[in-house]
Amino acid sequence: MSEKTIDLLLIEDNPGDMLIFKSYLMDSAAETGFDFNIVNAATLARSLEILSGREFGVILLDLTLPDSEGIDTLFSVRTAVPEVPIVVLTGVCDEGFGLRAVQAGAQDYLIKGQFDAKMLIKSIRYSTERHGLLMELEKTRKKEAEISESRYQAIKKLEAEINERKIAENKLSLITRELQTIFMALPDLYFKTDSDGVILDYKSGREQDLFAPPEIFIGKSFTAVLPPAVADLFAKAYKNIKISSPMETVEYKLEMKDGMQYYEARILPLVENQCVTFVRNITERKKAVEAIMASEKKYRDLADSLPQVVFETDINGRVKFVNKIAHDYFRYTPEELESGLNVFDMLAPGSREAAVAVIKNAVADKKSLYDTGSEYVAIRKDGTTFPVIIHSNLIMSDGVPAGIRGILIDITEQKRTEEALRLKEQRDKEILESRVSERTLELRQSNEKLQVEINERQKIQHTLREREERYRALAENTYDLITEVDIESRFLYLSPNIKDMLGYNIFELVGRYYYDFVHKDDLDKVKQIFKRGFRNYKGEEISYRFRHKNGSYVMFESTGKIYQTAANQLRAVIVSRDITLRKQMEREMMKSSKLEALGILAGGIAHDFNNILMGIAGNLNLAKKRLEVPEKAMEVILRAEKVAYKAKNLTEQLITFSKGGMPIKKILSLKDIIIDSVQFSITGSNVACRFSFDEALYFIEADEGQITQVITNFAINAKQAMPEGGTLEVSAVNVTLPPDDKLSKSGGRYAKILIKDSGVGIAEENISKIFDPYFTTKPDGTGLGLATAYSIISNHNGFITVDSKVNEGTSFLIYFPAHEGAVEAPKAALRKDGNYKGKSVLLMDDDETVLLPVSEMLADLGYKVKIARNGDEALTFYGMAMDEGHKFDVVIVDLVVQGGMGGKETMERLLNSDPAVCAIVSSGYSNDPVMADHAKYGFKGVLAKPYQIEEMHEILKHVFGEAKI
Numbered sequence: 001m002s003e004k005t006i007d008l009l010l011i012e013d014n015p016g017d018m019l020i021f022k023s024y025l026m027d028s029a030a031e032t033g034f035d036f037n038i039v040n041a042a043t044l045a046r047s048l049e050i051l052s053g054r055e056f057g058v059i060l061l062d063l064t065l066p067d068s069e070g071i072d073t074l075f076s077v078r079t080a081v082p083e084v085p086i087v088v089l090t091g092v093c094d095e096g097f098g099l100r101a102v103q104a105g106a107q108d109y110l111i112k113g114q115f116d117a118k119m120l121i122k123s124i125r126y127s128t129e130r131h132g133l134l135m136e137l138e139k140t141r142k143k144e145a146e147i148s149e150s151r152y153q154a155i156k157k158l159e160a161e162i163n164e165r166k167i168a169e170n171k172l173s174l175i176t177r178e179l180q181t182i183f184m185a186l187p188d189l190y191f192k193t194d195s196d197g198v199i200l201d202y203k204s205g206r207e208q209d210l211f212a213p214p215e216i217f218i219g220k221s222f223t224a225v226l227p228p229a230v231a232d233l234f235a236k237a238y239k240n241i242k243i244s245s246p247m248e249t250v251e252y253k254l255e256m257k258d259g260m261q262y263y264e265a266r267i268l269p270l271v272e273n274q275c276v277t278f279v280r281n282i283t284e285r286k287k288a289v290e291a292i293m294a295s296e297k298k299y300r301d302l303a304d305s306l307p308q309v310v311f312e313t314d315i316n317g318r319v320k321f322v323n324k325i326a327h328d329y330f331r332y333t334p335e336e337l338e339s340g341l342n343v344f345d346m347l348a349p350g351s352r353e354a355a356v357a358v359i360k361n362a363v364a365d366k367k368s369l370y371d372t373g374s375e376y377v378a379i380r381k382d383g384t385t386f387p388v389i390i391h392s393n394l395i396m397s398d399g400v401p402a403g404i405r406g407i408l409i410d411i412t413e414q415k416r417t418e419e420a421l422r423l424k425e426q427r428d429k430e431i432l433e434s435r436v437s438e439r440t441l442e443l444r445q446s447n448e449k450l451q452v453e454i455n456e457r458q459k460i461q462h463t464l465r466e467r468e469e470r471y472r473a474l475a476e477n478t479y480d481l482i483t484e485v486d487i488e489s490r491f492l493y494l495s496p497n498i499k500d501m502l503g504y505n506i507f508e509l510v511g512r513y514y515y516d517f518v519h520k521d522d523l524d525k526v527k528q529i530f531k532r533g534f535r536n537y538k539g540e541e542i543s544y545r546f547r548h549k550n551g552s553y554v555m556f557e558s559t560g561k562i563y564q565t566a567a568n569q570l571r572a573v574i575v576s577r578d579i580t581l582r583k584q585m586e587r588e589m590m591k592s593s594k595l596e597a598l599g600i601l602a603g604g605i606a607h608d609f610n611n612i613l614m615g616i617a618g619n620l621n622l623a624k625k626r627l628e629v630p631e632k633a634m635e636v637i638l639r640a641e642k643v644a645y646k647a648k649n650l651t652e653q654l655i656t657f658s659k660g661g662m663p664i665k666k667i668l669s670l671k672d673i674i675i676d677s678v679q680f681s682i683t684g685s686n687v688a689c690r691f692s693f694d695e696a697l698y699f700i701e702a703d704e705g706q707i708t709q710v711i712t713n714f715a716i717n718a719k720q721a722m723p724e725g726g727t728l729e730v731s732a733v734n735v736t737l738p739p740d741d742k743l744s745k746s747g748g749r750y751a752k753i754l755i756k757d758s759g760v761g762i763a764e765e766n767i768s769k770i771f772d773p774y775f776t777t778k779p780d781g782t783g784l785g786l787a788t789a790y791s792i793i794s795n796h797n798g799f800i801t802v803d804s805k806v807n808e809g810t811s812f813l814i815y816f817p818a819h820e821g822a823v824e825a826p827k828a829a830l831r832k833d834g835n836y837k838g839k840s841v842l843l844m845d846d847d848e849t850v851l852l853p854v855s856e857m858l859a860d861l862g863y864k865v866k867i868a869r870n871g872d873e874a875l876t877f878y879g880m881a882m883d884e885g886h887k888f889d890v891v892i893v894d895l896v897v898q899g900g901m902g903g904k905e906t907m908e909r910l911l912n913s914d915p916a917v918c919a920i921v922s923s924g925y926s927n928d929p930v931m932a933d934h935a936k937y938g939f940k941g942v943l944a945k946p947y948q949i950e951e952m953h954e955i956l957k958h959v960f961g962e963a964k965i
Contacts, residue, residue, distance in 0.1 A: 211256075677711035721761075
């Protein structure tokens, strides 16, 4: 009984070949489980006619037909039915020709006269299964795209709901606190309880979600009527509510009539000694999340099973997805490949330009299918290259190219085969020419044959002697170790450098077994390759550990060559290279790569966190101005605002760690920064601190966050140097250094900071290394703290000295140049200035949590505010305003916009349309060069998120010429 019936189109004009192929297919049906419905066509025209009216599972195609010949025949059939797998039948014994057929779209090719029925069936099975796998992969990708779109729409809908809820809450500000609390959410069940969780009243939207009848739970606590595990969660939540938690959320599951159900409970304080609890059934949401995760896993498992690299990028080439084998091909970690690495950077320079040109042409023509199957040269992380073929197509979204999807195939072995064939042909040609020449010479000079043979033999003997001497010289002077062993692995020869590499004399090893010196963990691997080499006459490259005479192990990289002696004995020549140092360097490079990835992550977190802080701080600013409450409530808001700006210092430290941090400088007083940083660093330890400061300590011009990080790093080091406790002396004084001072180079006024501990001290041999990146003497240290501090001090034109004695302590002296200009008086209380009323501001930011408070802050200052969420909107609004004759007085743009045009490009386009544009740049990522040197890019001012309304007011006054910053 056949497992499967396949409709097969046989395109063949030779009746004899046709009968053979049909007999192969019919005879193999019972054995293989395949049954074929065979349709025959003798010409290309007839084939295309048949294909237009009927579907086939596979096509067997002879490329030489009466009305078509060669690869053009394949192109014609492939164009007509791109979805059907094609196996090419050719009478040409040319692997290059067959390879071109596969590159042109055939699934496989067979040479007539060189295959039997089993090989034909195997080729058909392979072609149909591979084609089906690719089709299934494409369906899965489409399904994932649909799921991603639905998830995006759900998020947008949730954002809209959140915005509507905020508007509703503002409109209901005069309603009592009880109503405000009840309508914070839209629950299915509502319970009113006392502060211990005893149920006083309830409201039920879904009776089937009640965990017990009302007569049972009214007057009892949740902990008394719910299962023990769930009861413990509610008990902990009510305890936190008593302590002062504004809201507690409990997620749990119960076995109900409908089966296991999942619930989410929100507990909020209502009035004194009373709470409300809202319970929502989230079972369907749980199931939806699990379904999405299962679908994602299925797609990735399918892609990971393929032997080729499957990839997807955005339209600029940044990697969005790769399957598992890509990590082996390119030797990047999964995090490196999927963290924004550009796929074009994974091609060698010549191939990179070619690939970019192909994509640009396809994007310009908006063609999802374009010239594919081209050869390129790929480049690995370590710089090595290998040849590949890339099949790809554009991902279209609403008719617009949105990304690239494709498959990359390593053709290294194919290239090696082609090169081997070329060399073989060349050698055969040379041998043939040599034989013809020798035969001609024999015919012409038969009377001198004996003398010629004697001369030739003498020349051969001389050549052999020269070759022997040359190879001996090479073996005895190479840096690699050359050994010869027999089939049992006994040493027969060792090059003289064995003494330098492994410490042995040659006579100590000759006759001993190679295996005796291989590390036990590598022995099985070495034996397998050794035996396989003697069996196949083929050497392989291997890395393993080999014992030195002193007992240590050296990492070897070896390759071998098998040959047969005149006595028919097998020998192996092994060339080994010491790669111990290279392996150590690779491990160090891996450590550096991980730290670099951590730095990139820190920078990204800081950017997003600053946007969140901007929303918090902005709303607190507005609350201070608008909330008419007693003084104690105002104190709470001021404390919350101060905490938000302390968090800003944390993000600035993250940015400094991520890439060194170009400082955004302002005039600072060091005293408060030093005291806060040191006290924060030694909190919880048994270290005592003594402070001392000059009365009129010089001001400095510096980045506050980075200076805080410097003081914190040194204070933490001092605390760690005194594990049993001790005294930390911290002082800051004014000094004037002479012009010939060697450290400052030009002398002048400096603020000198002393941080002195009484700890274990630093060994003399390590003092010169403590500022080197990655140098550390701590088991869990990274070696980055002092290196980062040194970099920050240098970026501020300062310098540092260190003095330390073992078991006595360490002193660090830090010098910062004093600010030479005038220092502004503290800022006066903010007031609404009538001069600004009516001035227009275009505010661009992609984060709603920033847009709302900042727009209201501007409105409070008397400005007319227009909001744009990306660069394209900002350019449109600015152009419309210019056309109407009343352009915006100032533009405030966010530097980074997710998925859209950011502030830098927006400013370039604004300057093209209006060279007199007045603009301010803002960002939560202060490390960007635009933030450090905003005037270079045409901006009049800079606002680092988060910022206060006073800071924004001062910047605007500066831009309008009413104050200096």
